[in-house]
Amino acid sequence: MIKQVKNISITSCLLSLTLLFSGCKENFLDVVPTDRVSDASILSDSVLFEAYVVNRYMGTRLTDKEAEGTLPGFGRGFEYAMWSSLTDESIYNNDDNTWLIQRGQIAPENTGIAGTIWGRSYRSIREINYALANLAQVPMSEGRRNRLRGELQFLRAFRYHDLVRNYGEVVLVGDKVYELGDDLTNMELFNRSEIKAGIEYIAAQLDEAAALLPSDNDNNAWKLGRATKGAALALKSRTLLYGASPLYNAATWQQASAAAKAVMDLNKYTLYTGGYGKLFITNDNPEIIFGRLYAPGARHVCLEIANGPNSYNAWGGNVPVQNLVDDYEMMDGTRVDDAKTSYNPQNPYVGRDPRFYETILYNGATYRGSTIQTYTPGGKDSKDGPSNWNTSKTGYYLRKFMNDNLPIDNPWDVAGTQTWIYFRYAEILLNYAEAQNEASGPDASVYAAINAVRQRPGVMMPVIPAGLSQAQMRERIRNERRVELAFEEHRYYDVRRWKTAPVVENTPAYGIEIGRSGNAFTYKQKEALTGKSFSEKQYWLPIPRSEIQASNNKLEQNPGY
Template identity: 85%
Template sequence: MKTMISIKRLSLPALAGAMLFSLSACDQNFLDVVPTDRVSDASILSDSVLFEAYVTNRYMGTRLTDKEAEGTLPGFGRGFEYAMWSSVTDESIYNNDDNTWLIQRGQIAPENTGIAGTFWGRSYRSIREINYALANIAKVPMSEGRRNRLKGELQFIRAFRYHDLIRNYGKVVLLGDKVYEVSDDLTSPELFQRSEIKAGLDYAIAQLDEAAALLPAANDNTTWKLGRATKGAALALKSRLALYSASPLYNAGTWQQAAAAAKAVMDLNKYTLYTGGYGNLFTTTDNSEIIFGRLYAVGARHVCLEIANGPNGYNAWGGNVPVQNLVDDYEMMDGTRITDANTSYDPKNPYKNRDPRFYATILYNGASYRTSTVETFTPGGKDSKDGPSNWNTSKTGYYMKKFMNDNLPIDNPWDVAGTQTWIYFRYAEILLNYAEAQNEASGPDASVYAAVNAIRQRTGVGMPALPAGLTQAQMRERIRNERRIELAFEEHRFYDVRRWKVANVTENVPAYGIEIGKSGSAFTYTRKEALTGRSFADKQYWLPIPRTEIQASNNQLEQNPGY
């Protein structure tokens, strides 16, 4: 699928993006040949339009594995793929595995990384490509204002790539601005020296400060309104990195710094919480809450969410299916938890009066969907194993609704569906970043309550305010659960439970589902284990560097502990 970011085929700068961290030996003579279907380096550096196309192309990466980024190049993270990043967490499982179950089961290894093996190579390739652009941008004829804006974009993208490296591997190799060529000595130890986590975070945050000073407050071209970096995008990424830095796993910054970074985005007075309904937030192309996202166009194919994740009774494939673990963490509409002594939860009617975000996120037995009702009960439920295409039946008894646009077709969606914007940063994340950091720094003051309650009470959600008088520890748990619910399936949970150092708890319990039996008009609900063998060891707080990368360094690159 094509994105709205144009793609150009490039010679050495892109090809050498097979850079040292993902490179096997290459033939220098081959690289000296300029193919006729690619734009030459000289053309890029002499034409500002081509150079800007090169820069915008850096918002995308390289397809490195099967079933990744079908039809289009990948962006940052997994995004809209068959197996989403939620399916290596306690949010969902991927029905057909696709190299996710081994991560859920704690079997990930340098030789077998499942869907988690692409971050290292793709990130360093991108960093090399960005360094090339920064090293040559002074040669390109253009106005100083345009040049500064492109510099800011390049620094933002580079910082994003380092952010992806740091949050997955911890210590990373910092390359600075150097552009390594195939002709360089690629055996030098300095190319494989991993810096401490604090150094990596400090570098990325400093890059974002510089980028924010160069980037515009908004993109004036509607085509690029969300798809290219702005000052707000740079500060939002800084907020996330500052929050990581202060968290127990990283222990490299302070909570005060994290709170100030989030407050800087809030003080822009540019973004607001979307009030048109929680579900609609993810199906509109643009709204006031989105800070930075990836836009797609009709006819530009990528994984069509509706067919990939919908129920089997609708001729869909039931891909990323929510687990009972997540369902249980949705509050009741009155603000009680289902485990509270005074809960209003009725186990005989478990989906009644839940947080409105539940209904916009998860399809459950009895949910209205399109022109029918979801039926996961047995016997006879059309979305159960008794229904059509039963090989696509959810293993958990639930299906994903978040991100799905009911106005887009499930049958034959190709080049028609898949038009949703994938949101990298939105204002609710910033408010939650602030609330968490401020609570850790100063306790649950009025500003912490205000940030969380703004999310809970906004039009379209309408949950009650948090109770007054919470202790710091109680507020911490409420904020963590608020992140779980508000940001479900948005690629936060994997990193949140690790940075909090609670993954040894959350990832060491089974992935539960529900069996629903029907007799007459009565239903019974029986908890079941949907995916066996789920397990987590402390070494998995970081991903293993793929063995091929270690071997390419002649074993000079340090592997993460335990692997």
């Protein structure tokens, strides 16, 4: 923030990158808004200042249908279309500005649901820099001051992480707080740093944050929702894993392996053993490292109505595609396309990886005291059922994250209580397995990490076969990430950093048509979303045209746009 701004909103006076360099727009009327607190008050009151820091975990609503009633956190989270519906995990039934990205039509003038990351990130960075610049003058104990400094550095690192993974080269602002009257014509203000510099900056910030942050939050209400040492190290693990990947080539696999091992060596987090599905509706469990809390009574779009089947009076939003369904192994460890598979195409949903049943609703699945019926003619969850405008285009519905104890009908004031998990221990184990395999090959520690994820209670999949080559283990790890982390906003970035997107994202988005005659079913693959397309420019998002223009065209656009 600018040092001499008259009033500062605790919830935010947010600015994009260009406004980062030109200051808040002010109303100079001599009327003090009743919803704002002066900067002098914030900087002289440790309680208000901490409230300002806490609000940096949130953002502002920048687009239609985003965060209705609940301010967005680091991403869109549960609201309408998920990030999965920009990948080969799902499609959004009613578009929600996702299809243009799936079809390769994204442009600087039309960014779909992906247009807020640049602006929100730099606005947040500006707010954080203001807090860091003024932290020393706020009256409080050194211990509390150090903790808030660690949180702010974590938050800034997270914003830069989001920028780098979406845009590649970004502008590194550093600690500078720009004020009205500063010279904004300097080209350095708009120079984008190499990806390696971005990765190194994020990692260094997280090292400093981890040294200042506590192992646990002392306030139970914020137990998972504020940064800890584990959260900082987990973000460093993901950042260096991305940095070591082929698209980035900005870190080493040894660095990525060591970063994941640092989280493991905390001996603080364990895999949840109460069942894969319950992991995502049990807000306080030992696998969660960092998450976004939702409060009962906060009116926003609830998962159950947003994604449930049409016969339940739900909207059938993010619907899984056949491509994902086919990548779930059989319970004996074989794949559906193996020569000696146990898969039966006439009974395709029997004997699959237990995580399949906790992630996807399919024809014949038990749900809320009834059975999913996507067959035709007559299936209640097909186009022949009620509310058929919400019928799944793929023949599947989303099961993961859903809490059956929450209502679908009129859920607004009681539902939406699940924590959105940003980091959990299973990701760290898979980060380690991938990085260590690339660094040293499939040694015993690689097997131990991936098998721990597969063998925990509630999953109990067979261990990975011994004697795999590095390339074979690489494919196993990648598929394990696909099914274990499905719908958790990983797939979009994984296929890009691996540079497999030209294959998987140019494969049609398939669904299934199920016919019924008596007690017999037939299964026919169909194309659920036409025109899927991926080109090289889509490794990175385009910077919105408005940002380029606001920089007087000094900000360089990503190639191909």
